[in-house]
Structures are given as structure tokens and as C-alpha cells.
Amino acid sequence: MQKAERRIDYKKRRSYIEFLYILPFLVLVALFSYFPLYGWIYAFHDYRPPFPITNETFVGFKWFATIVNNPVRLKNVLRVLRNTFAMSGISLFFSWFPMVFAVFLNEIKCKPFRKFVQTVTTLPNFISWVLVFAFAFTLFGTNGAVNSVLQEIGIISKPISFLKSTDHLWFKMWLWLTWKNAGWAAIMYLAAITGIDEQMIEAAKVDGATRMQIIWNITIPSLLPTYFVIVMLNLANFLSNGMEQYYVFQNAFNQDYIEVLDLYVYNMATSGTGMYPLSTAISILKSLVSVVLLFITNTASKLIRGEGFI
Amino acid sequence: MQQKAVLPEVPKKSKIKTSAGDKVISVITYVVYSFFAFVCVYPFYYIIINSISANNLSERGKIIFWPQEIHFKNYTSVFNLPGLWDAARTSVLRTVIGTVLTVMISAFLGYMFTRKTLWHRKLWYRMVTVTMYINAGIIPWFLTMKLLGMTNNFWGYIFPMIIQPFNIVLCKTYVESVPLELQEAAEIDGAGTLTIFFRIMLPVIKPIMATIAVFAAVNQWNAFQDTLLLMSEPKLYTLQFVLFQYINQASALKALVSNSTSSSAMMASLAHAATATSIRMTVTVVVVFPIICVYPFFQRFFTKGIMIGAVKG
Numbered sequence: 001m002q003k004a005e006r007r008i009d010y011k012k013r014r015s016y017i018e019f020l021y022i023l024p025f026l027v028l029v030a031l032f033s034y035f036p037l038y039g040w041i042y043a044f045h046d047y048r049p050p051f052p053i054t055n056e057t058f059v060g061f062k063w064f065a066t067i068v069n070n071p072v073r074l075k076n077v078l079r080v081l082r083n084t085f086a087m088s089g090i091s092l093f094f095s096w097f098p099m100v101f102a103v104f105l106n107e108i109k110c111k112p113f114r115k116f117v118q119t120v121t122t123l124p125n126f127i128s129w130v131l132v133f134a135f136a137f138t139l140f141g142t143n144g145a146v147n148s149v150l151q152e153i154g155i156i157s158k159p160i161s162f163l164k165s166t167d168h169l170w171f172k173m174w175l176w177l178t179w180k181n182a183g184w185a186a187i188m189y190l191a192a193i194t195g196i197d198e199q200m201i202e203a204a205k206v207d208g209a210t211r212m213q214i215i216w217n218i219t220i221p222s223l224l225p226t227y228f229v230i231v232m233l234n235l236a237n238f239l240s241n242g243m244e245q246y247y248v249f250q251n252a253f254n255q256d257y258i259e260v261l262d263l264y265v266y267n268m269a270t271s272g273t274g275m276y277p278l279s280t281a282i283s284i285l286k287s288l289v290s291v292v293l294l295f296i297t298n299t300a301s302k303l304i305r306g307e308g309f310i
Numbered sequence: 311m312q313q314k315a316v317l318p319e320v321p322k323k324s325k326i327k328t329s330a331g332d333k334v335i336s337v338i339t340y341v342v343y344s345f346f347a348f349v350c351v352y353p354f355y356y357i358i359i360n361s362i363s364a365n366n367l368s369e370r371g372k373i374i375f376w377p378q379e380i381h382f383k384n385y386t387s388v389f390n391l392p393g394l395w396d397a398a399r400t401s402v403l404r405t406v407i408g409t410v411l412t413v414m415i416s417a418f419l420g421y422m423f424t425r426k427t428l429w430h431r432k433l434w435y436r437m438v439t440v441t442m443y444i445n446a447g448i449i450p451w452f453l454t455m456k457l458l459g460m461t462n463n464f465w466g467y468i469f470p471m472i473i474q475p476f477n478i479v480l481c482k483t484y485v486e487s488v489p490l491e492l493q494e495a496a497e498i499d500g501a502g503t504l505t506i507f508f509r510i511m512l513p514v515i516k517p518i519m520a521t522i523a524v525f526a527a528v529n530q531w532n533a534f535q536d537t538l539l540l541m542s543e544p545k546l547y548t549l550q551f552v553l554f555q556y557i558n559q560a561s562a563l564k565a566l567v568s569n570s571t572s573s574s575a576m577m578a579s580l581a582h583a584a585t586a587t588s589i590r591m592t593v594t595v596v597v598v599f600p601i602i603c604v605y606p607f608f609q610r611f612f613t614k615g616i617m618i619g620a621v622k623g
Contacts, residue, residue: 018429021422029441035458036454128550
């Protein structure tokens with residue numbers, strides 16, 4: 001009896017001690033992941049940086065109301081939403097690209113060449129947006145390689161400032177994004193391709209199927225479940241394109257078209273004192289919409305695939 | 311019987327039919343993928359050949375296919391720029407410290423969350439993993455980091471980055487694949503929770519730790535946004551941030567160039583005198599160099615990382 005009790009005691013003590021081991025890390029999680037949510041209260045106060053928020057500074061939903069009530073601001077928000085929707089829309093529209101990239105890469109019979117292509121197209125994923133911009137600046141600047149080649153051949157007589165022009169800006173941003181990510185995104189599809197049953201392909205070959213027929217009727221359909229998850233994730237992140245890419249590529253000339261929601265929030269907050277509450281308010285609205293989108297897409301995934309991705 | 315009669319004909323037919331189509335497809339794929347590979351490699355090559363070519367040529371965009379009048383003066387002049395050593399030190403320090411801590415914490419928490427004896431294990435595990443989907447937004451995050459004293463503080467690079475739920479999940483899954491008998495045997499021999507972790511688990515889960523280390527190091531080295539938001543003291547700027555300033559603030563860079571070269575400009579030939587372009591290119595090479603060096607050796611870890619991620623998600 002006593003022995004058993006002591007054993008339970010020991011077990012309990014051990015489980016508490018183990019909890020103590022992880023406690024410091026739980027505190028870190030609380031401070032750096034949960035505590036930032038406390039920052040949302042700044043959206044409900046008239047906060048001017050050196051002065052702390054008090055009961056007197058509480059203004060309720062004033063800042064949320066000004067988004068809609070102030071015509072200039074509303075116009076700006078709509079402009080930024082247009083840019084966000086355009087960039088996310090283009091990404092979504094071309095989201096099949098890494099899949100097709102992987103399918104045809106897999107068709108290459110020469111293994112060293114295939115490995116080489118896979119290696120070098122994955123490399124850009126591991127450099128930062130700042131470095132991507134550094135490349136863009138030196139290649140596409142007014143005295144960069146592209147301009148000097150175009151002038152040499154005689155296509156243009158004066159250098160074009162590609163980075164300042166707003167022509168096809170959204171599409172160019174997609175191109176940079178694809179340059180950085182497509183090779184990496186393709187790896188997942190390449191893994192899925194190796195999982196396809198060889199016998200199925202052999203059988204198709206015996207039946208006289210051409211390579212295009214095999215790709216169209218066997219390879220692509222086996223990749224669709226993976227593709228579906230990617231599309232759902234794209235939809236869930238529709239409003240969050242991140243700010244880093246657009247921050248490094250923005251300048252005075254292209255700002256009207258490049259400012260996406262995440263960047264707008266940052267630019268507004270840094271544009272002057274007293275702008276923190278408003279940009280926090282927009283952040284909150286964005287987070288709420290994103291959570292709703294996540295739940296919708298996850299439910300859709302559960303209905304269609306039988307399992308969610310959360 | 312009928313099949314036997316038909317069979318010899320079908321492959322023959324398809325062979326003729328496919329080989330023509332196949333050849334066209336083959337040629338097209340080789341051409342297209344060569345183009346993709348070129349597009350991905352050329353920017354790296356372009357920057358490198360420009361940083362070692364004559365500066366008066368690189369400034370006018372004349373170096374396109376191979377370097378001309380090779381010299382390495384740019385590298386010595388770049389490291390004389392004020393602030394670049396500080397930035398390099400900050401970048402290296404945050405990468406080393408951040409990576410070590412991320413790996414150790416991911417391994418330890420991954421292991422602890424498999425311990426059935428841990429008090430309210432499931433609750434804490436959920437508390438950590440849910441943060442993957444929590445995002446307060448940049449400004450609320452910045453304001454609370456300020457409250458926590460993380461602005462203009464080197465640890466602002468470390469603390470917010472070291473607990474990564476995804477890595478913890480990876481470690482937990484890996485530990486779960488290790489036979490439980492290993493732990494039980496050690497426990498019978500009287501090993502405590504920590505002894506089991508350090509003596510038994512750490513050696514076994516090395517492969518997943520290597521994968522996490524590579525990703526954590528790349529993340530730390532490439533981080534840019536946290537400097538932008540948290541740091542205003544030039545001493546704490548990272549290489550990424552300094553590079554961005556060099557690209558974006560042409561006037562500041564010009565002043566810097568004339569300052570650092572005015573004394574020696576008379577002696578240096580036009581080909582070796584630092585220009586805004588040469589500095590930009592050279593700093594870019596300095597920042598990208600570690601990634602290029604590390605990448606070929608760790609490619610298999612990268613690939614492994616996404617595979618595990620794909621299986622999980």
C-alpha cells in the first residue's frame with residue numbers, strides 16, 4: 001500500500017519536474033507569440049508614441065470607422081486591396097506552373113542534366129529578397145546588362161528604367177516571385193511523381209500511349225491532390241503576400257501599384273506619429289479575414305479530400 | 311488467340327508514332343530547361359564577374375559574359391567601408407547563436423512533447439503549435455517587442471526566432487519513430503529525463519537536427535524585416551540591411567565612395583577606383599557568398615526538409 005503510494009508520488013513529482021524543464025520555453029512562447037496580440041489594444045486608443053495609453057486615450061472603434069468615413073483613406077485602402085488582389089490573383093492563376101515544371105523536368109532522360117537543372121533552379125529560394133533586389137538592380141538598372149545588351153543589338157536607343165516603370169508591374173512581381181520559388185515548389189511534385197506506380201505507366205506504354213498521353217492521363221491526375229492543397233493554401237493566404245518583396249522593390253514611381261496590404265500597413269505606421277493605431281486597426285481586420293479564409297479553405301478541403309491541412 | 315495476332319503490331323505502330331513526337335518534345339524540354347537554368351545561374355555569375363572586373367567598365371554595364379582586367383581591389387576597399395565589419399559580425403553572430411539555440415530547443419521540446427509523463431503534455435503541445443497560425447500583425451508585434459525591450463538589442467534577433475513550432479513538430483515526429491525500448495531500457499538503468507535526452511536521444515536524432523540547422527541558419531542569415539522594424543542603431547545593422555541601404559540610397563553611397571577614396575583616388579587608376587556600382591556588386595557577392603558555398607553540400611538536407619514537410623502537411 002505504502003509502496004504503491006510512494007510510486008504514484010514519485011510519478012507525479014516527475015511529471016511536475018518535466019513541466020518545469022519546459023516552462024522557460026513556454027514563457028518564451030507566451031511572450032513572443034501570444035503577447036503581441038495584446039498590441040491589438042493600441043487600435044482602440046489615441047496612442048501617440050512617447051505617451052503611454054491610459055483610460056483617457058480610449059476611443060473605441062474610432063479608428064476602424066475612419067477607414068470607411070475618410071474618403072481619401074477609403075480610396076487608398078481600395079487601391080491597396082486592388083494591388084493585393086491582383087498580385088495574389090496572378091499567383092493563384094499561375095499556381096500550376098511548378099507542377100508542369102516538375103512534370104517535364106521528370107521527362108528529361110539525361111540524369112546529370114536533370115540534377116543540374118533541379119539544383120540551380122532551387123538555389124534562388126535560399127537568397128533573401130534584398131539579394132534578389134540587388135540582382136534586379138544591377139541587371140535591369142539603366143546601366144545594367146539588359147539595357148546594355150538591348151542597346152548593343154539596336155532594339156532600343158535609350159536605356160529603359162525597368163525598375164521605375166509601372167508597365168506590367170504586377171506580372172513582373174510574379175516573375176520575380178517565380179524566379180525565386182518555382183524550383184523549390186517543384187521538389188514536392190517531383191517527390192510525388194516518384195511515388196506513382198510504375199506498373200500503371202508500363203501498362204499504358206504497352207497499350208500504345210504516347211508520352212503526352214501518359215503525362216495527361218496518369219502523371220497530372222496523380223499530382224492533383226498535392227496541387228489542390230497548394231491552391232487551398234494560396235487561397236488562405238490571399239490577403240497576406242508579405243511585405244518584404246514589395247518593400248525592397250518599391251520606389252516613388254511604382255508605389256501606387258506595388259503597395260499591398262502588408263506593405264501599406266508598414267508604410268502608414270512609419271509615415272508619421274499617431275499612425276500606429278490606424279495601421280493596427282487594419283492589421284486586425286486583415287487577421288480576422290485571414291482566419292475566416294483559413295477555416296473556409298480547411299473546411300472545403302475536408303469536404304472534398306476528406307482531410308484538412310491544419 | 312486474337313490478342314496474340316494483334317500484339318506484335320501495336321508496339322511497332324506506336325514506336326513509329328511516338329518517336330517523332332517524342333523527339334520534338336525532348337528537344338523542346340532541353341531547350342526550355344537550359345533557358346530556366348541559365349536564368350537562375352546568370353545573375354549570380356554576372357555579379358561575381360563584375361565585382362572582379364575593371365570598375366570603369368562595370369559601371370557602364372560592359373561586363374556581360376566574362377570578366378575583363380581582373381583585379382581584387384574591390385574586396386579590400388569594401389572592407390574599409392565604415393560599418394561593414396560591424397554588419398558582418400552581427401550577421402555571423404546572429405546566425406551562429408540563433409541556429410544553435412533553435413536546433414537545441416527544437417530537439418529538446420520535440421523530445422519532451424513525446425514524454426507521456428509530462429504534466430498536461432497535450433495542452434502545452436497545442437499551445438506551441440497553434441502559434442503557427444497566429445499572426446498579430448507587424449505593428450502590434452513591433453509595439454510589444456518595444457515593451458519587452460527588444461528594440462536596439464541584439465537579442466531581438468534571437469528570442470523571437472528560436473521557438474519555431476514547425477521544427478518542433480518535425481523533431482517530435484522523428485523522436486516518435488525511435489523505438490520506445492531505447493528509452494525504457496535507459497530508465498530501468500536509472501537514467502533521468504535529461505540524461506535520456508542528452509545521452510540517448512541527441513545522438514539518435516542528429517539527421518533531423520542537421521536539417522533544422524540548415525534551415526535555421528539560412529533564415530537567420532537572410533532575415534531583413536526584423537532589422538527594419540526593431541533596430542535603429544547602425545551598430546546592430548546586419549549585412550542584408552547594409553546592402554539594401556547601399557542599393558537604395560545612391561547619394562549616401564556616393565558620399566561614402568568619395569570619402570573613402572579621396573585620398574587614394576589620385577594614385578588609383580580609373581579601373582580600380584571604387585564606384586557606387588562596384589561597391590554594390592562587391593557587397594552583394596559578400597552577402598551571397600556564404601549561401602553559394604553552403605548550398606551544394608547541404609542540398610540533400612534542404613530536399614529532405616521539404617519531403618518531411620510534405621508528408622506532414
